[in-house]
Amino acid sequence: MVWQPGTKIFGDRYTVAKRLKTGGFGITYLVNGPRGRQWVLKTLKDEVMTEAEYIPYRDKFLRDFDRETAKIAICRHRHIVQVVNHFIHEGLPCMVMEYIQGQDLAERVMRGGALPEAVALRYIREVGEALMVMHEKGLLHRDIKPHNIMVRLPADEAVLIDFGIAREFIPNLTQTHTIALTPCFAPIEQYDKQEHRGEFTDVYALAATLYYLLTGNLPPIATMRVWRDRLDIPKHWSPELGNAIRQGMAIEPDDRTQTVADWLALLPNSGGGLLSFTFETVRVNDRGQIVQKIPGQARFYPQDLGQGVRLDMVQLPGGTFLMGTEEAEIERLCKEYDKGWFKRESPQHSVQVSPFLIGKTPVTQDQWRVVVTQVGKIVRDLDPDPSGFKGGNRPVERVSWYDAVEWCARLSKLTGQEYRLPSEAEWEYACRGGTTTPFAFGETITPDLANYDGNYSFGNAAKGQYRQETTPVTSFPANGFGLYDCHGNVYEWCFDPFHDKYQGAPGDGKVWDENVNDNRYQKPLANLKVLLKESDKRYVLRGGSWDYGPLFCRCAYRDHYWRDDLYSTVGFRVCLVGAGLF
Structure with a gap:
């Protein structure tokens, strides 16, 4: 029996819109749920539960269905389809999953041909990140293939689906597995119930999927390759790409790259390939007590600086936000603290x-240090070790605005990318992390959430520790964008000259310098001498520091120093210039 459009499911919570797909044992429907949202409902085919030939296996089918639901549920990741409900309806087990608007990669290639290398690599990296989450949970997918990878639109990102034959695995232990596989994408060990399996099993299928995406051709079946290996590597591929495919699709498991992370590291970086990381941010009440812990995920570009040092650049979505502080709050602050500078x-x-x-x-x-020691002077000399509080993972301090701009230029020269200081608007947008409260964590803050002078408090929060020095970065929770140390630790230079008020400020996030009509801020490396020319202007500082109270750590707080000032309370962070930035 196939449920027809209009059929009510699970106490009228879901209504069948149409049948999506019928497989060997299962069937999926598009259903309408509460508040008009659409979902995918997966269940077993009716005949699997009722026809005589399937009766001996019915209990196994039910167990496998429940296991698939549980496996997806524990693997929460942006690139893994999410389960939202699980129940029995008319004797059939049902799983409700997010509806991914888009097409699977098999259909994408069949209709449009092989994918551009940068696009294919991006999808494969996204699936690889999902697999790493599965493997951390002790699970193998065992059926990675283009049909099981959806492209979510309009985000244009890969999502791993169908965990029907996913199984637990224990490293270095031979286990008995059912023989369920997809030829052309399954490695040799999946043809043997007793053969040892591990992360390398999914590595083979992931590499085979990449081969298909780039060529439009099915890779040769693993069992046939034992007798004659016909894995043709196109001549126009880069050596890095060809090597990654060969190592990922090595016939013998021992010859194969052993983990997904190690295999992803072999892939060329074709101008894309952002990775992702998970983090936890928090929300506090007006007393600074944590009332909510929120898991997050962000994408980042891992900029290799050499000497084992990396600079992680987090991708921030575009958006509109309210910059500054509302008038009523400014009046309250001016009255409470008897200071007029809140009007800034x-x-x-x-x-x-x-x-x-x-x-x-x-x-x-x-x-x-690694940038200063690898790239020589462009316009001005830099001290490779200027900081007062020593520690490789502490923020650099005692650097002037001039120093920070010179360092960005050297970084650009080292990497071939265009790095610069953030505009003041970009900095506040980043600091807020999608929030509208005085702090990224809520209405107040405590020394458990940031490094500042805990002898002072804000709002109804209690006072706390005053550390009297900088702390290693990432010592405190991230904000909603996955950024660390936006509140406290060190003040951060911005690219903008300081203005007493926002009257006349641009609304596009650009550097605010009404006296400049060239591209010095868009192309800082090419205009370094102009940027570093002496002037009597003060430039913007944001974020507060270890030696200032929480009042100065608010998202909207603005300060300014001369460009050649050197303090142990001042550092900076950088932006990576890219398409759509200006």
Whole structure:
């Protein structure tokens, strides 16, 4: 029996819209759920539960279905289809999953041909990240193939589906597995119930999938390759790509790259290939007590600096936000603290920011050192070890605005990318992390969430520890964008000259310098001498520091120093210039 459109499921919670796909034992439907949202409902075919030939296997089918549901449920990741419900309806087990608008990669290739290398590599990396989550849970997918990878639109990202034959595995232990596989994508060990399996099993299928995406041709069946290996590597492929395919699709498991992470590291970086990381941010009440812990995930570009040091640049989505502080709050702050400089944060105004990448943390002393020692002077000399508080993973400090701009230029020269300081608008947008409260964590903050002078408090929060020094980056929770140390630790230089108020500020997130009509801020490396020319202007600082109270750590707080000032409270983080930034 096939459920027809209009059929009510699970107490009228879901209504069948149409049948999507029928497989060997299962069937999937598109259903309408509460509040008009669409979902995918997967169940077993009716005959599997009722016809005589299947009766001996019915209990196994039910167990396998429940296991598939459980496996997907524990593997929560952006690139893994999400399960939202599981129940029995009319004697059939049902699993409700997110509906992914798009097409699978097999259909994509069959209709449009082989994919561009950069696109294929991006999809494969996304699936690889999903597999690493599975493997951390002790699970193998065992059926990676283009049909089981959906492309979610409009985000244009890969999502791994169908965990029907996923199984637990124990490293270095031979286990008995059912023989269920897809020829052309299954490695040799899947043809033997007793053969040892591991992460390398999924590595083979992932590499075979990449081969198909790039060529439009099915890879040769593993059992046939034992007798005659006909894995043809196109001549136009780069040596890195050909090597990655050969190592990932090595016939014998011992000859294959053993983990997904190691195999992904073999792939060429074709201008894309952002990775992802998970983090946890928090929300606090007005007393600074944590009331919610929120898991997050962000994408980042891992910039290799050499000498084993890396600079992680987090991808921020574009968006509109309110910059500054509302008038009523400014009046309250001016009255409470008897200070007029809160008016610097007005008028509050809307800013549209384009997508960009920004440092996950302030620049560390290790990152500073490896760039300074590898790239010589462009315009001004730099001290490779300027900081007062020593520690490779602490933020670099005692650097002037001039020093920071010179360092960005050297970084650009080292990497071939265009790095610069963030504009003031980009910095506040990044600091807020999608929130509208004074702090990224809520209405107040505590020394458990940031490094500042805990002898002072904000709002109803309690006072706390005053550490009297910088702390290693990432010592405290990230904000909603996955950025660390936006509040406290060190002040951070921005690219903008300081303005007393926001009257006349641009609404596009660009550097605000009304006296400049050239491209010095868009192309800082090419205009370095102009940028580093002496002037009497003060430039913007943001974020507060270890030696200042929480009032100065608010998202909207603005400060300014002379460009040649050197303090142990001041550092910086960088932006990566890319398409759509200006």
